[in-house]
Amino acid sequence: MRCWILRRTWWTFIAMWGRANVGILALWLGRGRVNIALGEKEEPQIWRFGWSVDILQDPGEPDPENQEDNKENEPPQDGEETIEPENGGQSSFAPAGGGVPADSSHESPEATGEEVREDNPEALQQPEARAVVKTWAAQPRPPGDGDEEHIQNVMKLACEGRVEALRPEMSPDTELRHGAVDGEVRPGTSGTEEMEPSRTKGHLLKGSVEVFMVKDNSWSTEELVGASFAARGVRRSGARKSHQASPTWADPSVAMVGADTDPARPSPLRRAGTVARQLLAAPVASDDVDLDEVAYGFMASQALFCALELGIFDHLASAGKMKVEDLSKVLKIPPTRLQTLLTALTAAKCLRLTSGSYSNSPKLGQDRWVSSESWRNVSKFMVSSSKAFYGDYLKYQIGRLFYARMGQLLPVLKGEETLNYSGWFSDPEVAASYTMAQHNGSLATAKALFRRVSLDHVQRMLDVGGGSGAFSVTAVQRVPSLFATVLELPAVCAEGRRLTAAAGPAAARVEFRALDATEPTRWPVEEASQDLVLMSYLCGSIPEEALLPLYRNAFGALRPGGRLVVHDFMVEDSKDGPALGAYWALQHVTVNPQGLGLTPSGVAERLAAAGFEVLEQSDLIARMTKVVVGRKPE
Numbered sequence: 345m346r347c348w349i350l351r352r353t354w355w356t357f358i359a360m361w362g363r364a365n366v367g368i369l370a371l372w373l374g375r376g377r378v379n380i381a382l383g384e385k386e387e388p389q390i391w392r393f394g395w396s397v398d399i400l401q402d403p404g405e406p407d408p409e410n411q412e413d414n415k416e417n418e419p420p421q422d423g424e425e426t427i428e429p430e431n432g433g434q435s436s437f438a439p440a441g442g443g444v445p446a447d448s449s450h451e452s453p454e455a456t457g458e459e460v461r462e463d464n465p466e467a468l469q470q471p472e473a474r475a476v477v478k479t480w481a482a483q484p485r486p487p488g489d490g491d492e493e494h495i496q497n498v499m500k501l502a503c504e505g506r507v508e509a510l511r512p513e514m515s516p517d518t519e520l521r522h523g524a525v526d527g528e529v530r531p532g533t534s535g536t537e538e539m540e541p542s543r544t545k546g547h548l549l550k551g552s553v554e555v556f557m558v559k560d561n562s563w564s565t566e567e568l569v570g571a572s573f574a575a576r577g578v579r580r581s582g583a584r585k586s587h588q589a590s591p592t593w594a595d596p597s598v599a600m601v602g603a604d605t606d607p608a609r610p611s612p613l614r615r616a617g618t619v620a621r622q623l624l625a626a627p628v629a630s631d632d633v634d635l636d637e638v639a640y641g642f643m644a645s646q647a648l649f650c651a652l653e654l655g656i657f658d659h660l661a662s663a664g665k666m667k668v669e670d671l672s673k674v675l676k677i678p679p680t681r682l683q684t685l686l687t688a689l690t691a692a693k694c695l696r697l698t699s700g701s702y703s704n705s706p707k708l709g710q711d712r713w714v715s716s717e718s719w720r721n722v723s724k725f726m727v728s729s730s731k732a733f734y735g736d737y738l739k740y741q742i743g744r745l746f747y748a749r750m751g752q753l754l755p756v757l758k759g760e761e762t763l764n765y766s767g768w769f770s771d772p773e774v775a776a777s778y779t780m781a782q783h784n785g786s787l788a789t790a791k792a793l794f795r796r797v798s799l800d801h802v803q804r805m806l807d808v809g810g811g812s813g814a815f816s817v818t819a820v821q822r823v824p825s826l827f828a829t830v831l832e833l834p835a836v837c838a839e840g841r842r843l844t845a846a847a848g849p850a851a852a853r854v855e856f857r858a859l860d861a862t863e864p865t866r867w868p869v870e871e872a873s874q875d876l877v878l879m880s881y882l883c884g885s886i887p888e889e890a891l892l893p894l895y896r897n898a899f900g901a902l903r904p905g906g907r908l909v910v911h912d913f914m915v916e917d918s919k920d921g922p923a924l925g926a927y928w929a930l931q932h933v934t935v936n937p938q939g940l941g942l943t944p945s946g947v948a949e950r951l952a953a954a955g956f957e958v959l960e961q962s963d964l965i966a967r968m969t970k971v972v973v974g975r976k977p978e
């Protein structure tokens with residue numbers, strides 16, 4: 345027995361010793377890989393942030409006379425590596441790329457550095473991994489290289505914690521990180537425009553870069569800056585190479601290695617890119633509320649609404665950039681006061697301040713490598729000449745009307761009476777202003793909806809609570825034989841007729857009929873005469889008790905096989921978000937306190953109760969609106 349115990353102890357000791365050695369070896373190997381991944385030179389020389397693979401393989405002083413070097417520093421020309429705005433405009437670098445490529449088999453694991461992640465993910469969290477990134481980013485720029493301003497800007501923004509994702513349509517940070525790193529392709533939407541999956545891939549990669557730069561507060565400024573440069577370098581160089589190498593957009597960094605370097609000797613850029621992606625995948629340090637952002641967000645809202653009211657974005661768009669004194673003369677606002685507004689807008693990233701002048705997001709083709717992707721939203725969405733402009737929606741409806749309504753939330757929650765839509769719109773000015781704003785907000789959404797919901801075989805459509813007729817106009821423009829009837833409150837019908845008239849001859853196929861949807865009377869259409877009934881943003885605007893009668897009316901109006909499409913602000917069935925859907929539901933309390941905070945299952949249950957088969961529940965505007973489709977059985 346003693347002998348057995350001794351033998352056992354001896355073997356246990358040997359096994360532990362062996363394991364310890366393997367562990368030490370693994371750590372050593374992991375450390376080696378990390379060092380390799382971050383660059384062979386302990387003290388990298390002047391770093392050029394990845395504009396040229398050649399230079400990156402051997403970082404050194406760029407030759408100012410060398411035309412190739414200079415070319416790499418030039419901003420890309422319009423049309424190069426860009427997506428046109430109508431495609432969703434998500435990425436100006438990699439039109440449809442990003443994520444992990446479908447086929448990366450040409451790469452050795454060593455070249456991709458993937459084993460760093462798989463074998464030893466902790467290695468990337470080790471201090472030396474970050475330290476090297478830090479050293480790397482902190483390298484001085486060669487004089488005359490022309491990028492100092494950018495570096496300073498990025499550093500400044502990173503220091504202030506202001507470099508972050510701007511896109512409201514993005515998924516939560518964590519998802520993006522993992523989505524990007526795992527190369528997952530997720531359909532998504534951009535604002536109100538639908539994106540193709542391939543573009544979504546690019547979007548995810550782009551998004552991830554922006555997100556990791558900021559959101560993880562556990563990172564030091566140097567780490568953020570360093571990793572951001574790493575990721576940008578990878579993306580930028582890779583996008584060019586993959587563009588040349590293949591019409592399908594693969595992971596830029598991978599494409600770059602495959603196309604331009606010897607896989608046996610991966611370039612420092614490639615390795616650094618891998619590290620950046622690993623860091624990207626690091627768990628989010630905190631999921632806590634940002635109390636200040638929530639509490640003081642209304643001040644930023646007002647800055648934005650005032651800028652829209654004053655036409656600041658339009659002025660800056662025409663002039664390119666303006667000093668506060670010049671803008672003050674144009675707007676006739678005292679310079680000190682205006683300065684305060686401009687500072688707030690700059691802090692909120694609506695504007696950019698460079699050498700004492702203010703500008704909107706840079707235009708495509710300028711300043712791209714640091715800023716254009718993250719600072720495009722104002723130029724794209726808030727300048728009235730842009731196709732994607734929705735500033736009027738924010739200005740007239742959110743800024744002028746809902747902002748004030750929201751101030752009534754507490755009394756309404758406590759039971760105080762409030763005006764419903766019908767009462768609110770008895771003031772024709774309110775009805776007109778609201779409806780005009782809604783038109784500006786809904787046209788793009790309508791296009792996105794009808795890309796999702798087919799109009800094949802739809803000849804007759806009812807647009808209940810159809811507002812300005814934005815959805816009806818879009819539908820009749822798509823289908824030349826389609827007739828649409830908008831059922832709306834009387835004051836809105838008047839404004840709707842005026843607005844649709846501007847849509848040209850197709851508008852003749854849109855008619856407006858007055859109706860209060862809360863009154864369960866029969867609708868002014870024949871039974872079983874409609875192919876499609878649409879309720880966009882109506883169900884959140886009327887009391888819960890009116891919903892089932894409304895759906896029953898829709899059922900009666902539809903032919904067998906016809907569909908009812910409910911589109912609205914909705915939260916998930918779990919009722920824990922998303923935030924934008926939840927805020928809108930809360931806003932609705934101030935106009936419709938008896939309303940149902942909409943969820944897909946809440947709507948679906950009522951559709952089923954009215955006799956519909958529920959065909960689909962899906963997102964339309966990411967994190968904000970959803971669509972539930974019911975079909976009347978044949």
Ligand SMILES: C[S@@+](CC[C@H](N)C(=O)[O-])C[C@H]1O[C@@H](n2cnc3c(N)ncnc32)[C@H](O)[C@@H]1O
Nearest residue numbers: 765786809810811832833860861862880881885
């Ligand atoms: C946010 S707007 C949406 C308009 C349009 N469906 C769209 O998506 O652009 C909500 C609309 O519901 C209409 N609405 C609210 N209560 C209504 C009621 N009881 N009867 C008819 N329409 C109503 C409002 O007049 C308003 O035009």
